[in-house]
Structure formats: structure tokens, C-alpha cells
Amino acid sequence: MYSKASKEKKASIRARYEKALGDYVEKIKHDPYVIAVVLGGSLAYYDVGEDSNLDTMIIVKDNADSATHRVFTEEGITIDSFVMKRDRFRRHLEGIIQGGQYHSFFSKAKILYTTDDSLRDYIKDSNYFGSKDREIQLLNFYSGAFYSMYKTRKFLYIVGDVYGSYSFYMQMVSCLAQIEVTLEGIIPLREVIQQALKLNPTVFNKVFIEASEMKKTEENMTEMIKACEEYLDERMEIAYKPVLDYLADVGEFRTLQEIREYLESKSGQRLPFLNLREIVRRGWVLDSVEEKRITDRSQPLLHEPSFLYDPSMVKEED
Amino acid sequence: MSNNISVKGARANNLKDIDVEIPRNQLTVITGVSGSGKSSLLFDVIFSEGQRKLLESMSSFSKRRIPMMPKADVTSIKGLSPVIAIGQIRSMHNPRSTVGTMTEISNYIRLLYATVGKAHCPYCEVEIVTKTANHMIEKLERLPKGTEVELLAPVFKIYGEQYEVLFGEIREKGYKKVRIDGKFKDISEKIELDEFKNHHIEVIVDKIIVEDGIYNHLKKSVENAFTLGSGYILFEIKESSVETKETISFYKNYGCSDHHIVMGELKQNHFSSNILENSCRTCRGLGVRIQAEKQLFIDDPEKSIRQGALGHFNAGRRMVMTLSKNYNFSLDTPYKDLPEEIRDMMFHGNKGEKISYWTKNQKGEWYESRWKTHYEGLLNETNRLYWHATRKGTLPTPGSAEQNFYTRHMTERPCPDCQGKKLNSQRLFVTVNGKNIYELGNMDMKELLGFIKKVTFEEKDKKVGDQIVKESIKRLELLIEIGLDYINLNRRADTLAGGEAQRIRIANSIGSEMTGMLYCLDEPTIGLHPRDSYKVVRTLKRLRDLGCTVMVVEHDLDTIKNADTIIEIGPGPGSFGGEIVIQGKPEEIMEDNRFLTGQYLTGRKTIALPSERRTSNGKVLKILGAKENNLKNIDIEIPLGVLVSVTGVSGSGKSSLIHDILFRKLYSIFYDKRIMAGKHDEIQGVENISDIRNIDQSPIGRTPRSNPATYVGFFDKIRKLFKDTEAAKQRNFGVSYFSFNHKNGRCIECEGEGEKRTDLQFMPDIRNKCPLCNGARYNRDVLEIKYRGKNIAEILDMSVEEALEFFEHDNTISYKLKVMNDLGLGYLKLGQSATTLSGGEAQRIKLSKELGKIKRKKNNLYLLDEPTVGLHMEDIQKLLTSLNKIVDDGNTVLVVEHHLDVIKSSDHVIDLGPEGGSEGGSVIAQGAPEEIAKVEESYTGQFLKELL
Numbered sequence A: 001m002y003s004k005a006s007k008e009k010k011a012s013i014r015a016r017y018e019k020a021l022g023d024y025v026e027k028i029k030h031d032p033y034v035i036a037v038v039l040g041g042s043l044a045y046y047d048v049g050e051d052s053n054l055d056t057m058i059i060v061k062d063n064a065d066s067a068t069h070r071v072f073t074e075e076g077i078t079i080d081s082f083v084m085k086r087d088r089f090r091r092h093l094e095g096i097i098q099g100g101q102y103h104s105f106f107s108k109a110k111i112l113y114t115t116d117d118s119l120r121d122y123i124k125d126s127n128y129f130g131s132k133d134r135e136i137q138l139l140n141f142y143s144g145a146f147y148s149m150y151k152t153r154k155f156l157y158i159v160g161d162v163y164g165s166y167s168f169y170m171q172m173v174s175c176l177a178q179i180e181v182t183l184e185g186i187i188p189l190r191e192v193i194q195q196a197l198k199l200n201p202t203v204f205n206k207v208f209i210e211a212s213e214m215k216k217t218e219e220n221m222t223e224m225i226k227a228c229e230e231y232l233d234e235r236m237e238i239a240y241k242p243v244l245d246y247l248a249d250v251g252e253f254r255t256l257q258e259i260r261e262y263l264e265s266k267s268g269q270r271l272p273f274l275n276l277r278e279i280v281r282r283g284w285v286l287d288s289v290e291e292k293r294i295t296d297r298s299q300p301l302l303h304e305p306s307f308l309y310d311p312s313m314v315k316e317e318d
Numbered sequence B: 001m002s003n004n005i006s007v008k009g010a011r012a013n014n015l016k017d018i019d020v021e022i023p024r025n026q027l028t029v030i031t032g033v034s035g036s037g038k039s040s041l042l043f044d045v046i047f048s049e050g051q052r053k054l055l056e057s058m059s060s061f062s063k064r065r066i067p068m069m070p071k072a073d074v075t076s077i078k079g080l081s082p083v084i085a086i087g088q089i090r091s092m093h094n095p096r097s098t099v100g101t102m103t104e105i106s107n108y109i110r111l112l113y114a115t116v117g118k119a120h121c122p123y124c125e126v127e128i129v130t131k132t133a134n135h136m137i138e139k140l141e142r143l144p145k146g147t148e149v150e151l152l153a154p155v156f157k158i159y160g161e162q163y164e165v166l167f168g169e170i171r172e173k174g175y176k177k178v179r180i181d182g183k184f185k186d187i188s189e190k191i192e193l194d195e196f197k198n199h200h201i202e203v204i205v206d207k208i209i210v211e212d213g214i215y216n217h218l219k220k221s222v223e224n225a226f227t228l229g230s231g232y233i234l235f236e237i238k239e240s241s242v243e244t245k246e247t248i249s250f251y252k253n254y255g256c257s258d259h260h261i262v263m264g265e266l267k268q269n270h271f272s273s274n275i276l277e278n279s280c281r282t283c284r285g286l287g288v289r290i291q292a293e294k295q296l297f298i299d300d301p302e303k304s305i306r307q308g309a310l311g312h313f314n315a316g317r318r319m320v321m322t323l324s325k326n327y328n329f330s331l332d333t334p335y336k337d338l339p340e341e342i343r344d345m346m347f348h349g350n351k352g353e354k355i356s357y358w359t360k361n362q363k364g365e366w367y368e369s370r371w372k373t374h375y376e377g378l379l380n381e382t383n384r385l386y387w388h389a390t391r392k393g394t395l396p397t398p399g400s401a402e403q404n405f406y407t408r409h410m411t412e413r414p415c416p417d418c419q420g421k422k423l424n425s426q427r428l429f430v431t432v433n434g435k436n437i438y439e440l441g442n443m444d445m446k447e448l449l450g451f452i453k454k455v456t457f458e459e460k461d462k463k464v465g466d467q468i469v470k471e472s473i474k475r476l477e478l479l480i481e482i483g484l485d486y487i488n489l490n491r492r493a494d495t496l497a498g499g500e501a502q503r504i505r506i507a508n509s510i511g512s513e514m515t516g517m518l519y520c521l522d523e524p525t526i527g528l529h530p531r532d533s534y535k536v537v538r539t540l541k542r543l544r545d546l547g548c549t550v551m552v553v554e555h556d557l558d559t560i561k562n563a564d565t566i567i568e569i570g571p572g573p574g575s576f577g578g579e580i581v582i583q584g585k586p587e588e589i590m591e592d593n594r595f596l597t598g599q600y601l602t603g604r605k606t607i608a609l610p611s612e613r614r615t616s617n618g619k620v621l622k623i624l625g626a627k628e629n630n631l632k633n634i635d636i637e638i639p640l641g642v643l644v645s646v647t648g649v650s651g652s653g654k655s656s657l658i659h660d661i662l663f664r665k666l667y668s669i670f671y672d673k674r675i676m677a678g679k680h681d682e683i684q685g686v687e688n689i690s691d692i693r694n695i696d697q698s699p700i701g702r703t704p705r706s707n708p709a710t711y712v713g714f715f716d717k718i719r720k721l722f723k724d725t726e727a728a729k730q731r732n733f734g735v736s737y738f739s740f741n742h743k744n745g746r747c748i749e750c751e752g753e754g755e756k757r758t759d760l761q762f763m764p765d766i767r768n769k770c771p772l773c774n775g776a777r778y779n780r781d782v783l784e785i786k787y788r789g790k791n792i793a794e795i796l797d798m799s800v801e802e803a804l805e806f807f808e809h810d811n812t813i814s815y816k817l818k819v820m821n822d823l824g825l826g827y828l829k830l831g832q833s834a835t836t837l838s839g840g841e842a843q844r845i846k847l848s849k850e851l852g853k854i855k856r857k858k859n860n861l862y863l864l865d866e867p868t869v870g871l872h873m874e875d876i877q878k879l880l881t882s883l884n885k886i887v888d889d890g891n892t893v894l895v896v897e898h899h900l901d902v903i904k905s906s907d908h909v910i911d912l913g914p915e916g917g918s919e920g921g922s923v924i925a926q927g928a929p930e931e932i933a934k935v936e937e938s939y940t941g942q943f944l945k946e947l948l
């Protein structure tokens, strides 16, 4: 694929980066307050380009202080360094929403230097994507997908701006890719579309590659949206299972707030934009309203949506 | 400074512009009949002026934050010093306040546990030594380099919650790995556990490889484990690590050698249940759980559900419609006429039965949906929402609409997790001489004193230890000296009788050894047996000897006799009083005929013995095998149709018998099955009574919105009189306009409270008259309406006595007023707010409400706890007349009483004792007063002998 010249050029860039990094670490080794230097980003798992920076995480002792984000430079190369105390680093790694941004950093991270071997296990373990975490993340990704879907449609059919619509469409495709990767038990990285293309080329070639290349017309867009909808529909039951299980279990109405808080309390993870409109639209659950006040001091009662699910009835319908 | 406090021109309430000189550094007793103006002089004039001057002398900074108090209605007071009022009104509704915190003894006890407490392994209860963080680290650092050690923290789930919730919490704190019954798990995975089994769950807080320079992060991790494990830390050397002498001996003598657990160093505040990390996780240290209560939901059983019988649970709610359609009952039937099963279902749900859900369409029309649901019931629903908010720490703010909903519909029950112990189990695993801190809190003062005296200290703890012992003993002895030997540290402050709380504060004052203070006290002998009232006098004299001026409103004859100076205010109540009748040293005035109290003191005047004892109606109520608290498995027989007194020294078991067993049991039979009575075998003869009425001293309301007129129930009638006036008719003012609780009529500034409140942390709230209505509570339009020349605010400002004259022509109103007047309440203002009424006044108001109702013959049982509180001898005569009237109507009256004049006037006496606490709980004597007097062992009998 690459020409010989470009290969050579790449090798020389890489050598320059590696030298800079080596020098940087060598200096740090003399600092008794630093426990470890971890490399993430381009050099660790991807190709470096001429304008790349280096991304590192520096773990320091619990009794040392530093700003969180420091920028250094070595041989003209910028080195972005996130500095964390050991305790915070540890808890951060275990508490983080898996599949989130930090996770992406550590999933391909390399320890360049450490005085504390116990950190190796922590970083290694952080690659693990637990089933409960996957459940919550799927719901988050689904909510993201529906949000972009509404926007895509709105710009296409109401605003009549096909390019505006396309920009939301691409966001939706990212969410689809996150769903694909998560369902496979893999941690979605920043390059999630590439990951999804490998896992499910049929769908993603169409919704990503073909969509990029096609003429942006209302008709073409409609077709792509339909493909995405089908994709979402097929996996929706799996994604919404935790919600339906919970509602089936209580057998009564629960408000959106209650459902969210329940799922959050059991996972220790956040679920900020849980979207249940789609499962109502599909007739899986019945929505009604509960009377609630905005603040506990308020008098007027407002209507908060609440949901009921009855598994026996859904089966009858089938 | 002059030797007197000289008051000139006191005019507050009924005081008639009086001058009085009160000697400093003396014990002065102010006495007089109820309503004569004693409290007006002591509290509304002397105390309030003292408090105002104190505030005035404060820096201008604090002054700006506190609105100025109105000047008391007095020309001048000279010779005031810093003033402290110890009243009876229970201002504390903080459920976290206990006798222990009030007296500060808890602080010392906590220090004791932190200093010499012995920890135990939470799994096998073997004793383990506590270690400081440094000690632990040192020991770890001595392990061979490269050894892998895991730090774990044992954790426990919340009662009634699933394990998953615990895992969610752990995750949120930033931990992902746990060990469950010895197996490692990742909690980002789903984990199935038997919810009913007790699993050992430990969080892996850190993994450490022993090396040089790990001190800092080790220290941090030990701290983290300490917090997470509530003191307990578990060290585990990884199996793969090299086995050496050091690793093998690591666990020996170091924590529990089976479970590898050590206890970190505990500090004093680790034993405070007010700090969340120490407290029981279920109740968060309250010891009680708030629970929805059925009867509190029933607003009016005569109304239908559509009309609001169950408040917000009305026909507008989808669930209500769903139930009504599925179970075929009408929402227009009065609640009380609905079938029992239907009523039960509203509260307890339909036991999971699937029913079709009814909802409304866009146009607001009802239709049956294709969905099925079930109903959990109002109680479960309310509990679920409330408990959820408690756990999340999102309880509504006090005073908010939601909070009001909860307080109106829920009551307290002992916490099912800690059974009222408040602390988490980790803290209760720490003991001193085999007792945990909760058990210590349950000992009565005498027992506790004995326990503390026996604690010994190692050399290194000796200095702290001796200090703890000295300070606790000092406080305990003061409490015992003032007659509170039967009380314990765990007792909640808001369950104390007014007199008990007051005596604790007196003991505290002596303990603080402040001199030159001015104390204003209100009936400190309340609740004490005559045998013990000398203890209060003795303590008050100690306060005086510290260089303080002590002024007391008191009816107890012993206390009056022992005062340095007596002031009698009177001669009558209300407008007939307000003057100094007599003042002087006891010996100077005792024989003076103007001195009304003196006539009783010297026996020239007495409450006459009843000419004959009534005999019972032949029926009895029997309590068999009473064992609650200190009761010694006793059997009691209560004759019916007579006046019965239950007597005995404080703490002898009277309340356990009458309130905890008899009242709660009968209440559960007549009203609410779910009320749990105190321990006993059986109550026989319940069929012989038709109803149970408890007339206690709890407030008739907790806000200024209720008052005697609203409570006794003639205010509605008065409002109707106003509505029917020509002026009201012209303006189309309905009855709601004459209610200060309704937005139609009330003043918009104070919303009908008549005053504005300012919270001060270190002093009682300051209440200022509302600037808009000037305390009238109503808006101007309403005040323009007059009934026979008076507006509604002026009527609420009348005393019962004045109102009696004013409403003479109206039979209903005047009858109820007369009953109140007969009970010695003639001086009360009709609109006096419930928050300013003493416990005794509240009780007599309740009594008047009952008396005002009695019509046909019934066999009700009335229970009264110390109805003589706040009553002068003159008033006690009136009380007895009323009680006798109730009995003569065929009812039974049972009083718990110390006042000998009531006891001697009873038909039957049940005397418990002999002492308080563990040395009480037996029946000493039962029978007519004459028989009790024959019993040598009965303290009551000995006192009675002199009166019969």
C-alpha cells in the first residue's frame, strides 16, 4: 500500500519520536516522586504523523502535588502529560465508565517506566469490559443514536438542510459503531468506526463508506436512515433488556427518573440521557403520568412520564 | 451591684403595673393559682428583658443578623445579670439528641471506647487488637521485598436491599474488584447471589508489592480501607508470593489469625452515630425508620373517595380509577361504607393480581387500556418513595409540601436493622469490659456509675483514662443527686417528660460551674414522687451556692417551704390576678391569712377527703404477666367505673405498665391492629369497656395554627356567627374568610401565624409580631367585620373567662367554655398558639374536649398522665371535680399521679416499686388508699398515712 519512500520516512519519524520519548523518561527516572510513566495515543497503538504529539500519563506519589495537565517538549515534540496521584489513578481506572475516553487511553497503553509493579495489573485489568458495564453503555449509546436520529430527520424533512442532516447522520453512525463494538464485548476506542468496519463490514460499508461517497440527496439519505433504523431495531431488545427486566419485576408503573436511578444505583455508572420514547413507540411499554413537583417546595403538580411493562402480554401479541 | 433585682411597672399580660424586688443569690419561689401571672412575671418580664439586654450587649455584627426583640412590657428592671431560662416546653425535636448528648456524658463514653475499647473480628468475634496506620505499614514493610499483599475492606449491605446496590455503591467509590466468600469477582460483571444469605464481601482496596518507598501510597491505601471497612482492614499475602518465616508469622498476634482482619485506630468521633460513616446504614443513625401509617391517610371516613376521604388518593388518579373499575366499587360511596377488603386493598395493594389499567385519552376521557398491572398499595408506595429518598440523601427540605406530606402520613418505628442501636455493627463489635457502647447507654445512671468506677487503664492510657472517669462520675453523680438515677443515656431527648428534661439542664448548669447567672425555672419537680422532690430543692440550693440567682415557678409544697423567699401572685386567675399578694421569707409569712398557699402549707386549708369511696361496677380489666422493661411478670387488676391512681417513684414502671402495655394493647384492639404493645401475656375484660382515650401531655398541635378554640372545636361555630353577619353577607364572605389558616382571610405577610420567626442557633427562636397585621393574623378586609362589636381577632384574643361572658347567649359555645373554665383554664386566650401551651395545659384542654362531648352513658376508659402538672392546690380541687364527673357518668378514669391529694381522693390505688429502674417493677400494694397506707414497704403508703 505504501511506497518505499513513504515507509522510510515513517520509520525516521518514528525513530525521532522514540528518541524524544526515551530522553524524556530517562530524566523522569531521577524524580523520586514519580511512580510510573504510561504512554497512550499515537505512538502506542497507531501511526505517528509529522504533527503528532505524545500523550503520556504520569503517576506520582500520594503526597506529591501537580497540575493535572502539563505540557512538556522534547526535541521539538510536544508531550502532553496527565499527572495523577497513585490513589486517584487507581480508583479512576476501576471506577471509570468503561468504553469512555480514558478507557481508550489505557486500552492500548504501554508502561514505559515504573517503580511499582502492582500498577501493571491495574492497567492490564482495565482492558476488561464487564457485562454489567456493557449493559449500561449500550443504553447510553442507544440514547445517543436516537438523539442523532431525531436531528438527522429534523434537518432532512423539516429544516430541509440535507448537509446539516448528514452531519448528524455521521454522529449517529458513530453511535451505531459503538453499539456494534460493545455488543461484541470489545471496548470502543476513538477509532470506533474502524473497529466496527472490521467486525461488521456489510452494514458499516453501507452506512459509513457508501454514505460518505453518495450524493447527498433526500432520497439517498432516506435510504441510509432506513438502514440505520433496521440496525437499531434488530438489537434494541438486547439493549433495553435491563429496563424491561426491571419493569417486569416490579409489575407497576415507574417514572423515568426512578428507572434511571435504579439502573445507576446497581451499576455505579451514570446514565444521563436514558431514552424510553422509542420503546413506547414500538408498543413494548405503556406510558402514563405520575404527579410530581419540580422542587420539593413547589405546590403545582406536574406530570412526569412513567412506564409499565407486562411481559406476558407482549408474548400474546407475538 | 445592688443586692436586688428591682422590677418597676410590670404590665405584661395580666400584671397590674406591679413593682417587685427579688433578692439576688437566693432561691425565690413564685407561686399562685394557675393563670395568676407567675409565668408572665418570670418569663415575659424578667427573662425576656434579660435576654434582650444580653443581645443588645453583643457586637454590632451579630446584632445586624438578629432582629431586635421587642422591649418587655415593663418600665424598668435593674440588677439583671446574664439570664438562662430552663423551661418545660420541649423545644427540641431533634431525634438525634439524647440524654447522653444533652449531658455530654456521651462524649466521655466515646472517648473511653476509643481509648480502651477492645475490637472483635466481625466474622468470628475473636478479640483483636487495634493498630495505628503507621504500625500496620511498619509491619508490612518488614515483609521480604517483592511480597504481594492485598488490602481488603469488609463491607455489609443495607438491610432489605439487594447485594447489587452495595456493588453499585462500591463501584461509585472507585473500586471494581471484590472477594465474595473467598472468591474474587469483578463487579462490572453481573453477579448472582442468594439475597437471603449472609455473604462475606470484601472490597479489594489495593494491591501492593513490598518495596522501598511505598510508605506514602501504603498510608493512603490503609486510610481508604479504613474508611470503606468502617475501621476493619484485611491483609492478604498472595499465595504465589514466597513463603518465608516472615510471611508465615505475619498473621500471628496480628488481628484475627483466621480471617486476617485488623482494626484500625478508632477516635472518639468514630462512636458518634451522628456521623454517617459510623451509623447504621439503614436508618442513618436515627435508630428509627419512618413508616407510612394507615390511619394517617384517612382524612374523613364519612366522605367518599371522590370527595377526598383519602386526601390526594382521589378519583383523579389513574390507579384509583383502575381499582374501582376492576373491583366494582363506587368512588362515591362514603369510605366507611366500602367493603373491608376494598379498604384494605387501597393500603396494602392487591397482592399481585393482574388487573387492566385504566387511563385517560387526550380529551381526558377514561378508557380501559390493554395493559395489565397490579397495585402495591398506598403504604408500600409511600414507603418506597420515602426510603429511596433517604438512601439517596434527597429527602425534601423541612417545611416543604413534600415533607409535609410525609410527616402527615408517616410515623416512626424501631429500625429493623439495628433495632434502635443507631451505630453500625462494626462499632458495636468494640467493647469495654465485655459491654458495647450501646449496652452502656442502656444502663441506668446508678449502674453506669458502678461500671465506670470499675474500668481500669494501662499505664499509657492512664492520664486520659483518669480524666474520662473523673468527668463522667461528676456528671453522673449530679444526675443521680437530682433524682434521675433511673434514666439512661440512650433515652431520646424528645421522649423526656418536661420535668425530666428540665432537671437534666439544671444538672448541666451546676456541672458548668458558671457563677453570677440568673436562672428562671418552670416547675422543676414535675414527674417526681413526693419522696424525691427534696432532691430538686437540694440541687437548686447548690446552684444558689455557686453564686447564682434562682427563680422558680413552683406548686410543690416542699419546694415552696424550702425557698429563701416566696412571692405569691394572685389572688385569682386572669383579670382577677396579676398582683403581688404577699412576699417574704417562709417563716415571716407562713401564718399570714392573705398567703393562700400558706394555708395549704400549714394545713389550715386542705383538699377534703371524699366522704365515701365509690365501689366499682363489678367489672374489671386484668393485665396478666406484664414484663415490659423492668416489670417483673406482674398481674394487675383494674376495677372499672371508679377513679384509679397508679403510683410509684420515678422509673418504677408506671409508664411501661399503663402506656406501653395497657394503652397500646387497647389502642391496637380498638383502632389499629398493627400497633405493638409492650411485653405481657394477656389482657382480660376488654369487653367491659367501650373505648379508650389517652389524655396525655403532648402538644395539641405543633404549629401556631392550632389553639384552644380550634382544638376544642367551637371555633367553627364562631366563624359561622361571623359569616351570618350582615356585613359578611354583603361582601359574600364565607366561613373560610374567618380562618387564619385559609388564604382568603389570613394576613399575607405572616400567612396567618401572627408572627415572624428567626432561628438562632444558640438561643430559643426569636418571634416578632408580624409588622403587617400587628399580630392579628387576618387581613384588613376581614377585620372590618364585627360580631356584637368585636372582630374575629379580638375574639381570639379574649380569655376563656371573658369569652364565657361574651357568648353567654350561645348554648353550644358557652357550654364548652364553661367546661374549660371549670378545669382552671379560664385565663387562657382562645387563640393562644399551641406551641406556647405547657404540657399540663395541653392535657387539660384535651380533657375539656372530652368533657364537652360526654352525653350518654358509656364505659370509656380514660388514661391521664400526671394531670396535676402546673396546678395550684386550688386548681387541683377543680380537676378532681371534673374527674369525678367523668366517673359518675359511668366511665373509668386511670391516672398516673404523684400528687398525694389526687391519690388520696382515688377509689383504688395501684402502687409500683419499690425503687426505680431494675430495682422496681413489682406491685407493692393494691387497694383503697386506706389499705395502701397500711403497707410498710410502700413509700406512697407512708406519705398517705399522714393525710388520711
Ligand SMILES: Nc1ncnc2c1ncn2[C@@H]1O[C@H](COP(=O)(O)OP(=O)(O)OP(=O)(O)O)[C@@H](O)[C@H]1O
Binding pocket: A040, A041, A042, A043, A046, A047, A048, A049, A051, A052, A053, A054, A055, A082, A101, A102, A104, A105, A190
Ligand atoms: N484527558 C485525557 N486523559 C487521558 N486520556 C485522554 C485524555 N484526553 C484524550 N485522551 C485519550 O488519549 C488518546 C490520544 O488522544 P489524541 O486526541 O491526542 O490522539 P493521537 O492519537 O495522539 O492523535 P494525533 O496523531 O492526531 O496526535 C486518545 O485515545 C484519547 O481518547
Ligand SMILES: [Mg+2]
Binding pocket: A041, A042, A052, A053, A054, A055
Ligand atoms: Mg495526539
Ligand SMILES: [Zn+2]
Binding pocket: B121, B122, B123, B124, B125, B126, B256, B257, B258, B259, B260, B261
Ligand atoms: Zn475472625
Ligand SMILES: [Zn+2]
Binding pocket: B280, B281, B282, B283, B284, B285, B286, B287, B288, B415, B416, B417, B418, B419, B420, B421, B422
Ligand atoms: Zn438502624
Ligand SMILES: [Zn+2]
Binding pocket: B747, B748, B749, B750, B751, B752, B753, B754, B755, B770, B771, B772, B773, B774, B775, B776, B777, B778
Ligand atoms: Zn401578619
